[in-house]
Each structure stands twice: as structure tokens, then as C-alpha cells.
Amino acid sequence: MAMRASMHLVKSRTLLACAKEESEYRVRHPENSSPNARVLVLGGTGRVGGSTAIALSNLRPDLRIIVAGRNREKGASMVATLGGNSQFAEVDIENVKSLEAALKDVDLVVHAAGPFQQAERCTVLEAAIQTKTAYVDVCDDTTYSWRAKSFKDRAVAANIPAITTGGIYPGVSNVMAAELVRASRSESNGEPERLRFYYYTAGTGGAGPTILATSFLLLGEDVAAYNKGEMIKLKPYSGMLNIDFGKGIGKRDVYLLNLPEVRSVHEVLGIPTVSARFGTAPFFWNWGMEAMTSLLPAEFLRDRSKVQELVQLFDPVVRAVDRIAGERVSMRVDLECSDGRNAVGIFSHRRLSVCVGNATAAFALAVLEGSTQPGVWFPEEPEGIAIEAREVLLKRAAQGTINFVMNRPPWMVESDPKELGLGIYV
Numbered sequence: 521m522a523m524r525a526s527m528h529l530v531k532s533r534t535l536l537a538c539a540k541e542e543s544e545y546r547v548r549h550p551e552n553s554s555p556n557a558r559v560l561v562l563g564g565t566g567r568v569g570g571s572t573a574i575a576l577s578n579l580r581p582d583l584r585i586i587v588a589g590r591n592r593e594k595g596a597s598m599v600a601t602l603g604g605n606s607q608f609a610e611v612d613i614e615n616v617k618s619l620e621a622a623l624k625d626v627d628l629v630v631h632a633a634g635p636f637q638q639a640e641r642c643t644v645l646e647a648a649i650q651t652k653t654a655y656v657d658v659c660d661d662t663t664y665s666w667r668a669k670s671f672k673d674r675a676v677a678a679n680i681p682a683i684t685t686g687g688i689y690p691g692v693s694n695v696m697a698a699e700l701v702r703a704s705r706s707e708s709n710g711e712p713e714r715l716r717f718y719y720y721t722a723g724t725g726g727a728g729p730t731i732l733a734t735s736f737l738l739l740g741e742d743v744a745a746y747n748k749g750e751m752i753k754l755k756p757y758s759g760m761l762n763i764d765f766g767k768g769i770g771k772r773d774v775y776l777l778n779l780p781e782v783r784s785v786h787e788v789l790g791i792p793t794v795s796a797r798f799g800t801a802p803f804f805w806n807w808g809m810e811a812m813t814s815l816l817p818a819e820f821l822r823d824r825s826k827v828q829e830l831v832q833l834f835d836p837v838v839r840a841v842d843r844i845a846g847e848r849v850s851m852r853v854d855l856e857c858s859d860g861r862n863a864v865g866i867f868s869h870r871r872l873s874v875c876v877g878n879a880t881a882a883f884a885l886a887v888l889e890g891s892t893q894p895g896v897w898f899p900e901e902p903e904g905i906a907i908e909a910r911e912v913l914l915k916r917a918a919q920g921t922i923n924f925v926m927n928r929p930p931w932m933v934e935s936d937p938k939e940l941g942l943g944i945y946v
Contacts, residue, residue, distance in 0.1 A: 557888055558584040558626040562613055562644060563633030565589035567731075568658060568687070570598055571877025572632055572884070577602050579881055579916060580888075588622060589633075619647040630884050631657035632687075636664040637737035638824045645671055645896070649678045654892075656883050658687035658876075660734060662744065662780040665690075665898070672896040681892035683904050686883035688876045689719050690781040691899055692917045693851050695910055696865040696926065697781070698900035700855040701789045702907065703863065703927050710859025715785060716946070717796040718763045718852040720772045721872055723805070723838065723845035732838060733824075733831045739813050740821025741778040745795040745946040746786045752946070757806075757813045759946075761797060765850040766866045766933040768922040772850075773806055774799035784898040795946035801845050847872045850923075854930065862930045868923040875920065882916035 559576060563569035564587030573585050587598045588611040595608030611622045613633050623629055631644040636659040645668050648655040655675075659665050668684040675682050685691055701712050743754040759776040774797035786794045799806055812821070820826050849872040853865040869875035883899070886892065886909050897904025905913055918924040925932075 556582055556584060557628065558586065559884060559888075560586045560588055560609070560611075560622055560626040560629045562588045562611060562629060562631050565591050565594035565598055566632065567873055568634070568876050568880070569630070569632035571873055572630055572658075572880040573598060573602060573606070573877075575874075575877035575881035576884060577606070579885060581605065586622075586626060613644055616643065616647060619644060620651055623647055623651040623653045626653055628654040628656065628884060628887055630880060631655065631659075632880065634658065634660070635734045635737060635824075636661040637734060637741075638822060639664055642668050642671065645682060645684075648682065649674050649680060652678050652680055654680050654887050655682035656686045656880070656887060657684050658691070658880055659685050660687070660690060660780065662741075662778060662783055665780040665784070669896050669898070675896050676894045679894045681887055681894055681904075682896040683883055683887065683892060683899060684896060685780050685784070686880065686899055688849070688872070688879040688917070689717070689851050690779060690784075691883060692867065692879045692914065693717055693719075693853060694781050694785065694899040695905060695913060696851070696853045696867065697785050697855070698789060699910055699914075700853060700863050700865055700927060701791070704855060704857050704861060708857050708859055708861040710857035710861055712789070712791050712855055713858050714793040714854075714856040714946075715789075715791045716794070716854045717779070717781060718761075718765070718774050718854070719796070719798045720763075720765055720769060720774065720800070720848075720850045721798075722801045722848045723842040732834065733827055735809070736812070736821060736827045736830055737824070738777050738779075739809060739816075740818045743776045743778045743795075745776065745782060746791075747793050747946050749792040754946075755813065757809050759795075759797070763797075763799075763852060764933050765852055765868060766923050766925075767868070768870075769848060769850040769868050772799050772801070773803070775806065775809070781900075785900060788898055788900050793946055802841065805841075846870070849875060852933070863927050864930050864933055865926045866923055866928075866933060867918065867921060869921045871920075875917070878919050879917040882913045885916065886913050 561569045561573045564573050585606040586609050588609045599606045599608050612618045665684045704712050739756050743756050754776050757775040760773050762771050763774050764771045777798045779796040782794045782796050850868040855863045891906045891909035893903040
């Protein structure tokens with residue numbers, strides 16, 4: 521009975537909605553979080569979920585990790601990698617009974633079974649609320665993330681914490697943005713006016729077909745950006761800029777994409793002008809993405825079944841090129857203030873397939889350690905990741921980085937941002 525009680529400490533109000541002093545103590549001493557907690561990783565046999573399970577096991581060997589998926593052979597392989605403190609569970613996320621049965625005796629569910637684009641329901645979050653299980657997802661879709669956010673009141677009533685968009689980007693990039701804004705408001709006389717996200721990944725970053733499907737689906741969405749407080753719609757994979765990502769990455773071309781952190785940062789942090797751009801390598805993949813946007817109807821690119829057929833067609837070629845391109849990844853967040861103060865954050869890693877797991881695991885552990893209040897939150901909201909917990913989260917996520925700097929002036933990375941046409945500067 522004592523062991524079973526300890527397994528469910530994460531679900532108790534004393535752990536998840538404690539007084540500020542107790543929360544700060546756990547942030548300073550994360551080993552005081554629930555011992556032997558049980559974490560279910562949905563999509564745990566895939567690249568993102570598997571990387572997350574490995575990172576969780578490395579960061580907290582005491583955790584009980586349940587790897588969930590539909591392929592028993594892959595599940596057995598992952599369990600063999602993780603060792604005796606893990607097991608496999610066959611779970612269909614579209615089956616409510618299967619989901620709720622899997623969630624019945626776990627303390628936290630990590631939803632890494634993408635792609636999230638074009639999903640019509642938040643089935644995992646709904647099941648987590650129903651079973652009173654803490655929740656983290658790696659959603660990278662604007663519509664899905666705001667649908668998840670609409671469950672906030674239900675999550676509060678169930679007394680469970682939930683974080684949506686809690687991966688590498690969005691996720692760690694949101695926390696970086698929040699920290700840049702917080703520092704600017706404490707150190708500057710001006711107000712934050714413009715924030716831009718820039719992302720680069722070589723090939724698919726070793727993350728396989730799911731990332732490829734996500735990229736194609738995003739090409740079917742108009743890009744939402746903000747210019748001086750007004751939402752504007754732009755063509756996907758347009759507005760190319762050549763951005764310097766600093767040490768280990770260098771200058772790369774990046775293009776506008778419709779990413780959820782743009783809206784959440786605009787609304788949560790109150791930044792009037794926000795945009796996000798992404799680029800890949802080799803350079804001809806960028807040309808191919810531009811061509812697809814121009815030649816294929818948006819309706820085609822928004823159709824998940826057609827996109828999956830496209831992924832199967834391209835997958836062998838992409839995997840072959842990935843072996844040459846590698847999987848380096850970089851995030852750059854730029855903040856400009858009304859008094860002329862500019863600040864930059866850079867996060868670069870040699871292997872996306874590793875750092876995405878570190879990032880997602882960092883969010884999972886923050887929830888287990890009581891940093892998140894009941895409700896559904898974006899990473900930049902202090903109710904999601906407490907301000908005093910951000911340093912620990914970023915430290916965990918940044919393990920193995922080749923370059924991680926925060927709150928530096930732009931000249932240190934030799935940025936040269938350019939202006940879009942028609943006077944729109946995003």
C-alpha cells in the first residue's frame with residue numbers, strides 16, 4: 521500500500537498545487553519529487569517518444585516508464601534499451617477505452633504520437649482529464665494547441681496539470697522567449713515590441729516519417745503572424761531570410777511557417793509583432809518545399825491520407841539524404857524592445873533525435889516536480905512552468921548542446937534581419 525500511495529503522489533493536490541515555498545524547495549531539490557512515479561509515453565516506439573523515454577530514464581532512473589505503441593516488436597526493443605524499470609503497453613490512442621485503461625494507474629502521460637495536424641479531437645487530453653492523470657504533449661499545430669487550451673476549466677476541476685506544445689520547438693523555444701521577455705522587462709525601460717523565432721534542422725533531424733508528414737501538412741496552412749498587434753496571413757514557405765545561427769551551424773535560409781508559438785507568445789507575453797521561420801538542409805529541400813507550396817493545392821496538403829501517401833513516396837530518398845545531411849538543429853529567438861534594446865537566445869545541438877527527448881523529458885519532470893498548476897497551459901505561462909523552474913528546465917533540455925546562450929546582444933551572432941515587402945516587418 522505504501523508503494524502504491526507513493527506512485528500516485530503526483531496526482532495529489534499537495535504535490536501539484538502546493539504553496540510557493542514548497543514548490544521552490546522542489547525546484548532547488550528536484551530529487552524530492554515523487555519517487556517511483558509511473559510515466560506513460562504514447563508513441564514511445566517512435567523517434568520522438570523513444571528519445572523521450574530514454575531521456576527520462578537517464579535523468580530519473582527511479583521512474584517506471586511504460587512505452588506505449590502499436591508495434592510489439594519495436595516496444596520490446598525499446599524496453600530492452602531502457603532496462604528493468606520499463607514495460608510495453610499496446611495502446612490505440614483513437615480508442616477511448618484503450619486509452620483510459622492505459623492511464624488508470626499512471627501519474628503522467630506524455631503524448632508523442634503525432635502528427636497533430638488535422639486531428640479532430642484531443643482524445644489523449646480528454647482521457648487524461650477523465651482519469652485525473654497529469655499530461656504533456658509535443659503538439660506542433662496551432663489549431664490543436666488551442667483546442668487543448670479550451671479544456672483548461674475541465675483540467676482545473678479534475679485538479680490535473682497539463683502542458684501543450686511541450687517539446688523542443690515549440691516548447692523550449694517558448695520558455696526561451698519568456699525568459700528573454702522577463703529579462704527585458706526587468707532590465708530595460710522600453711517594452712518588448714518584436715519577437716521572432718528562427719529554426720533550422722538538417723534533413724528531418726533523424727526524426728523520420730512523422731516529421732516529414734508534419735512539414736508537408738504545414739505547407740497547406742496559411743501562416744499566421746502578428747504585425748503591430750494585428751494578425752496577418754502570409755503564404756507558407758515565403759519571406760525567406762538568411763539567419764546566422766552562430767557556432768556549429770552558421771548562416772541558413774529560413775522561411776515562414778504556421779507554428780503555434782506565434783499566437784501563444786503574442787497572447788501570453790503581449791508581444792505586438794511575432795513570427796516564426798524554419799529552414800532545412802540540403803538547400804534543395806527548401807526549394808522542394810517552396811515548389812510544393814506553389815504547385816500542389818492547399819486542399820491536397822491538408823489531407824492527411826494524401827500526405828501520408830506523399831511521405832511513403834519520399835521517405836526512402838529522405839532517409840538516404842539524412843545519412844549525408846546529419847541531424848543538427850538550432851533555434852534562435854530574437855527580441856527587440858521600444859528603447860532599442862535587443863536580445864537573442866541560441867540553442868544548437870548536433871542531434872535533433874536526442875535533444876527532442878531531453879526537451880520533452882524536461883517538461884515531464886517539471887510537471888512531476890510540481891511546477892505546474894492545475895489547468896492546461898502553454899510553456900511560456902508561469903502557471904505551466906513556474907518562473908523559478910525555468911532555469912532547471914533549460915539546463916536539462918540543453919544537455920549536449922554545442923551552443924546555448926541566452927540574453928545576448930544580436931551583434932554577438934552577426935544577425936542581419938531583412939524587411940518583407942509592403943512595409944510588413946515580421
